[in-house]
Amino acid sequence: MKLEAFQTLAAVVAEGSFAAAAHIRHMTPSAVSMQMKQLEQYVGKPLFDRSGQHVRPRAAALELVGTMQPALSMLETLRRRPGIVVEGHLRVGIIEALQPILLPAAMLYLREYHPRLTIAPQRGTSMSLTDEVKAGGLDAAIVARPQRGLRTGLHWSPLASQALVFVAPPTNRDGARDAARPLTAAELRNRMRAMDWIRYDRATTTGAMATRYVQQLAPGKRSLVELGSAAAIVAMVSAGLGFSVLQLIDRGWTGIYPVDVRPLPKGGPVFELGVVTRQVESDDRPQQAWREAVRHAWSTAQGRGGPGQG
DSSP states (O other), rough: OOOOHHHHHHHHHSSSHHHHHHHHHHHOHHHHHHHHHHHHHHHHHHOOEOOSOOEEEEHHHHHHHHHHHHHHHHHHHHHHOTOOOOOOEEEEEGGGGHHHHHHHHHHHHHHHTTEEEEEEEEEEEHHHHHHHHTSSOSSEEEEOOOOOOOOEEEEEEEEOOOOOEEEEOSSSSOOOOOOOOOOOOOHHHHHHHOOOOOEOOTHHHHHHHHHHHHHHHHTTTOOEEESHHHHHHHHHHTSSSOEEOOOOTTTTOOOHHHOOOEEEOOOOOEEEEEEEEEEGGTTTTHHHHHHHHHHHHHHHHHHTTTSSSO
C-alpha cells in the first residue's frame, strides 16, 4: 500500500469529506473514494460509515490516522532535510496550454529547493506526450488523463480536474464573460445549430471529448475550421465566426478576446490533469521533486485567480 493512501485518509478525517480532501490533495473525489476502498481492503476492515448521506470515519480510521501520522510527519521532515540532495536531469513534457501557467513557478520552486535537478521541457499533445513517456523518450509529462485509462506500466499522479466549457461570441458590446448560469441542453443545442463550429483539435484528448459532446447534441454538425490552439479559437469566436466547446485552462485570453463563456449542463465532459511517469520510476526522488514543484505551481496559479478562475 502506497503512503499516499494514508495521507489521503488523514486529509479525509481532517477535512470531513471526500470532496474536501480531494481539493487539498489535488485529486478527484472518485480517486479519493478508490484510495479509501483500497485502504479498507488492505487493513481488512471498514474505515467509514456509509449508511447516511455523508461518509463518517469509524474508530478504525481515527486509530489508523493516529498510528500513521507521526511516521508520515517524520518521513516528510526527512525528505525535506537540506542534507538530502536531489539531483539529476528530467525530460518532461507539458501540454502547451499549461506551459505558461505551470512552468515558470515550477522552475522557480526547483531553483530554490532542488537547484541540482535540471529540467528539459518539451511540448506536445496529451496523447503524444504520454506515448513518449511509455517509450522512454520522456521521464514525465503533465497531461490530460486518457478517457480509456493509462496503458500498462504507467503511473498517474492527479493534479486537478477541469470541465469543458461552451464559448460563443459576446452578447453585448463589452462581452458577457464567464456567465454563471449554465445553458440548458435545449438552449445549447439551439445555439450550436445556429452558429458555425470552431472545432478544437480532435487528435487531442480534450478535443476528442469536445467533438463527441457536440455531435451528441447536434448530430451531423460539421466544423468551419479545426485548430489546436485555445487562444486562436477564442480569438475567432470573439470575432463572431462561431462557437466552440473546449478546455479553457487559461482564462486570460477571454480578457483580450471578449467571449461568452458558459458552463456546460450537468453531465458535460470533465477531464483530469496530472503527471504521468513510468511505474518503476514513480517513487524516484527526482520524480517526486518534480511533482512537488508542479503542485506548488498549480496552487500558485489558483491563488492569483487562475487557472480557470477568470
